[in-house]
Amino acid sequence: MANISALNQTAAGFDAVSDQLGSGPRGKKPRRTFSGRNIVIYGTLFVAAVYYLLPLYVMVVTSLKGMPEIRLGNIFSPPVEITFEPWVKAWASACTGLNCDGLSRGFGNSVRILLPSVVVSIIVASVSGYALANWRFKGADLFFSILIVGAFIPYQVMIYPIVIVLRELGIYGTLTGLVVVHTIFGMPILTLLFRNYFTSLPEELFKAARIDGAGFWQIYFRIMLPMSLPIFVVAIILQVTGIWNDFLFGVVFTRPDTYPMTVQLNNIVNSVQGVKEYNVNMAATLLTGAVPLFVYFVSGRLFVRGIAAGAVKG
Numbered sequence: 001m002a003n004i005s006a007l008n009q010t011a012a013g014f015d016a017v018s019d020q021l022g023s024g025p026r027g028k029k030p031r032r033t034f035s036g037r038n039i040v041i042y043g044t045l046f047v048a049a050v051y052y053l054l055p056l057y058v059m060v061v062t063s064l065k066g067m068p069e070i071r072l073g074n075i076f077s078p079p080v081e082i083t084f085e086p087w088v089k090a091w092a093s094a095c096t097g098l099n100c101d102g103l104s105r106g107f108g109n110s111v112r113i114l115l116p117s118v119v120v121s122i123i124v125a126s127v128s129g130y131a132l133a134n135w136r137f138k139g140a141d142l143f144f145s146i147l148i149v150g151a152f153i154p155y156q157v158m159i160y161p162i163v164i165v166l167r168e169l170g171i172y173g174t175l176t177g178l179v180v181v182h183t184i185f186g187m188p189i190l191t192l193l194f195r196n197y198f199t200s201l202p203e204e205l206f207k208a209a210r211i212d213g214a215g216f217w218q219i220y221f222r223i224m225l226p227m228s229l230p231i232f233v234v235a236i237i238l239q240v241t242g243i244w245n246d247f248l249f250g251v252v253f254t255r256p257d258t259y260p261m262t263v264q265l266n267n268i269v270n271s272v273q274g275v276k277e278y279n280v281n282m283a284a285t286l287l288t289g290a291v292p293l294f295v296y297f298v299s300g301r302l303f304v305r306g307i308a309a310g311a312v313k314g
Helices: 002-022 036-063 085-092 104-134 140-151 155-169 175-200 203-211 216-227 229-244 248-253 261-269 278-310
Strands: none
Touching: 036 278, 085 278, 104 140, 104 175, 104 216, 104 229, 104 261, 140 175, 155 175, 155 248, 175 229, 175 248, 203 216, 229 278, 248 261, 261 278
16 A cells, blocks of 8 residues: 555656646746847947957058058058058068168067066066965065065156166166066066965865975976966966067167167157158058967967966955
């Protein structure tokens, strides 16, 4: 009798489920794809995208036109006859002052400035952030406070003292001096990013490694570094864009033969000799901005992940 009662209860349960399924889906109805809210959101995003892409479009089409076509005045029309001569001239023969070798020399200078500045600043900042996050030492809070203050000091305030220091060291006007400047000014914000990122990692990993006898460098190389790819990408993007796009330090701490690409671009665009070649100016601008754009396109997703992870804890 007990088995029959259990079977009856099971059958009743199946009937109840069948009734519920037969009555149709429950809950809130899905939102329509073309609702008023979505139209406003996507419309706003479209307008913003057009607003920011339109200048880039004008630059590209102007750089592919000859001067007779540019003089017609329609800046939005595509080129009737595409020419890459402005690009060649901007790279190899445009005058950037006394020299008429285009942006090629400035590109080489920018690369020689960029690579050591990025590598040294990121290495030092990552180790400093790791030490501040996991190895508490006497004066750590004071050291971190000094770094935070340094991250918000205006660059213009420090220019004259740095000129004096570089002059006394004998490296003023050289690429080495500019590398030192970029490395020092990049460290405060990078150290803050690395410190916040390492603080957000599970503390149990660090404690387990310490119990197993791992030291400072073993934990850094074997545990922290493999888990820190997103924040390293963030640091690389910030340093590459900041150093490559810098004009102030480049024009103050270097000489004409060691000018970076941005200073040479300024000399090309603001030249007052001869005919104003807008197509060459646009091509030179696009060539100068190509490196930061490439870095963003290649590593944009990791950049967002690293920023979000580094902002979890302060």
